[in-house]
Amino acid sequence: MSAPHILNHPVIDDYMAKLRYKECSPEDFRRFVRQIAMLMVPYATSNLPTRSCSVDTPLETASTRVLDEPLILCPILRAGLGLLDGFLTLLPQASVAHIGLARNEETLTPEPYYFNCPSRLSEAEVIVLDPMLATGGSASEAISELKKHGAKKLRFVCIVAAPEGLDTLQSNHPDVPVLAANLDRGLNEHGYILPGLGDAGDRIFGTEA
Template identity: 40%
Template sequence: MENLTIIEHPVLQHKLTLLRNKQTKSCEFRRLLNEISGLLAYESTRDLELQAADIETPLEKMQGREVKEPPIIVSIMRAGNGMLDGLLTMLPFAGAGHIGIYRDRFIQNTVEYYFRLPKTSAGKQVLLADPLLATGDTAIACIDRLKQYGVSQITMLCVLVSEQGINKLYHFHPDVRVIALSKERDLNADGHLLPGVGDAGDRLYKTKDA
């Protein structure tokens, strides 16, 4: 899968191990995901185009370089919001949007309840943030909507992905880049990644007892 990148950097793998640990408290989980997201931002923006910028240092005038077209960061709510601050800290010039989509088990389909992007998003590169890519259904629905909006290259930033989810995503959207820290062994009967980190949203916002 040429569009899938698994990052094996020792610092990120160390942080991932702490993130996986069930003893890691919610406040630490948030901090770790924030730090991981900033490093994912660095990895995912290697191909941003630069343009010349005339500036003056304390000693002389010079021509530097700056990002020509800032990307749009889009969070898949709610767990994606745990990545947003880390991404925006690293890319403060980027715009941000939110998509609220979940998979309803009763109707066996995705349901959209919120969609808001900056008005300048058409034609822009998008960094789509969601810590976990499990079944792939939510990611596919979000990418469908982004393409309807007319964005350009979409890069999905995840912590963990499943083989099943990646295969399904690339069946519908082979052009989307995915950057993650691990491809997990399997999914359980409830669609949770194994070994995984548990429910990222619950661990971020302490909405379920340990």
Template identity: 45%
Template sequence: MHNVFPSTHPLVKHKLTKLRDQRTEPKKFRELVRELSALLIYEATADLTTHPVQVQTPLAAAQGEDLAEKIGLIPILRAGLGMVEGVWELMPSAEVWHIGMYRDERTLKPVAYYNKLPVHPTVGVCLILDPMLATGGSAVACVDILKNWGVSKIKYVGLIAAPEGIQRLQTAHPDVPIHVAAVDDHLDANGYIVPGLGDAGDRLFGT
């Protein structure tokens, strides 16, 4: 699949297996989501631009690199909130901008209910955080919002994707890379990923 990057890292596979297990309690589920998010964001940001800087070590001057791009984290409420902390641990200077969407269970279409983005972009790279790429409707709508905001460098980072969601996002926005822990088999009649892990938001928040 073009521009789709399922992780092959053994730690990701190990933690994802525990995440899928229906016996995993919300506290452990949240820990696993945080850890997986950090591992995935490490892979997703391998191509970020840097510029050279010089620092002084206790022994001598050393040439290094500093991030040249300002990064924005865009968690799609509510499940995307569970991914923020793991990413923030690696990039504490990243800005966080929330976009709220829910899926109409009758039409399976996204409904936007919250967006507090400033008038003009304050970041150069946006990382959309959403555990499940199911129908792809929320992801497409979020990218639409970010592109209309004026950001052109956008990546999607999630835990599990369905082929249907990947196809929808790629059809609408082929320039957006998709980084996930795994690509699953299909969607069921209710729009849930199979085998998946159930409702990520419910399992995160114990509801």
């Protein structure tokens, strides 16, 4: 089991201060999430496998490297969509999978209600996106579903993580690296991250009560 990578990047921290502010508008919230996502891309992809190749420059042939495997981005609906645009801006060649999860009100566990994934899932590097890692239930279920459909090389990216969510995700999927922009204090009695930033999906899409 690898330790989670917590960025604590000064520029991301500056955006996080704006993102956490309770009066941040949905428009600004989406923009800050997108900017944070773009800053996280180099860290999320730093160890992707590459292969050597040659290209002709205007002056001579150069030896260089290119990505060696297909890349799939998988936002967990709906909040994960907020991270998707930033990742696609820097990774336009990536395909996109979608997975939707709903809570079973009897068991209180997340259950998939929608799954759509490109082909070659088993060959691809899959990056699962969700702004918040709270209890870890949704992330664990999404990764289990992807594995069930053949995914073998996965990594999980979030903006804010709680220690409880990290423990759950790493216990259920010790093979999946985790990258988070910030590690917060913990969860309240309702499962919300403290200090957190509220319900990311509601704040991204302007559906807060």
